[in-house]
Amino acid sequence: MKSLAELQALRDKMQAQMGIRREEELSTRIVVGMATCGIAAGARPVLAAFTDEISKRRLTDVAVVQTGCVGICQYEPVVEVYRPGEEKVTYVKMTADKVARVVADHIVNGNVVTEFTIGALK
Amino acid sequence: MTELSLHVLDIAQNSVSAGASLIEIEVAIDTRGDRMTISVTDNGKGMDGRTARLAQDPFYTTRTTRKVGLGIPLFKMSALMSGGSFKLEGRPGEGTRIEAVFGYSHIDRLPLGDMAQTMAALIAGSPNIDFVYRLSKDGRDFALDTREMRAVLADIPLSTPEVLEFVRRQIAGASEDIVQT
Numbered sequence: 001m002k003s004l005a006e007l008q009a010l011r012d013k014m015q016a017q018m019g020i021r022r023e024e025e026l027s028t029r030i031v032v033g034m035a036t037c038g039i040a041a042g043a044r045p046v047l048a049a050f051t052d053e054i055s056k057r058r059l060t061d062v063a064v065v066q067t068g069c070v071g072i073c074q075y076e077p078v079v080e081v082y083r084p085g086e087e088k089v090t091y092v093k094m095t096a097d098k099v100a101r102v103v104a105d106h107i108v109n110g111n112v113v114t115e116f117t118i119g120a121l122k
Numbered sequence: 123m124t125e126l127s128l129h130v131l132d133i134a135q136n137s138v139s140a141g142a143s144l145i146e147i148e149v150a151i152d153t154r155g156d157r158m159t160i161s162v163t164d165n166g167k168g169m170d171g172r173t174a175r176l177a178q179d180p181f182y183t184t185r186t187t188r189k190v191g192l193g194i195p196l197f198k199m200s201a202l203m204s205g206g207s208f209k210l211e212g213r214p215g216e217g218t219r220i221e222a223v224f225g226y227s228h229i230d231r232l233p234l235g236d237m238a239q240t241m242a243a244l245i246a247g248s249p250n251i252d253f254v255y256r257l258s259k260d261g262r263d264f265a266l267d268t269r270e271m272r273a274v275l276a277d278i279p280l281s282t283p284e285v286l287e288f289v290r291r292q293i294a295g296a297s298e299d300i301v302q303t
Binding site: 003004006007010011014015034035040048065068 | 139243278286
């Protein structure tokens, strides 16, 4: 593989930051449904948007993870947010455009974006 | 599915569920033969011939939550729709291989789409599994192998945002160089 040198440089840069990162515990989990139903409905750009937004804001205590089918395929892309001491929040019909708001309002400031949740569906 | 890369993402999740430690994904374009071949090969738990046949039926699934399993049938449909073919082979205990052949210039062939995002999503989702991605077109080729990356990265996980960004950049660059010329 070409460009392993580039990766080496990346490693050296990251190793310097690693020490700090490990100390922190992950407090929030963002779970994106990535089964056939989720992928077909557009989960991949949603996942990428969460990863980008979390990394842009340097939220090192937030984990973006993937799961299979949650069982509500008609509402995909589905994203569940788990925060310590709070009930699980389920966001439905997510898009990459909605991600910035969920991260800013909910993940950073603790205010659930109610209009995007499953409870707001009629 | 609107892109073949989304099928690949979906199909490779089956390999993850099958307990694979190595998943190899290959996209080979042969313009002279007007063929594009996509294969996903894993070393997971594999399957017997009967299961391999059943898995191509949308009303078969090993899950217990519901009665359908659409990933493989949809991928097969995409291949056949473009005048191609589809093969699913497995050996219990050894692994599974899916090979889908597409008519490259066929009007109903879906675009390959964003393989960079697909590989980044797979690696992010299973940073402890090794992935190989190979792309070739008429003899020009590119390969990304997480085993080589791991050797360089040492204790830095593959799921680190900077590493995923590196993966995306590598694959996007290669796709531009190889596929779009």
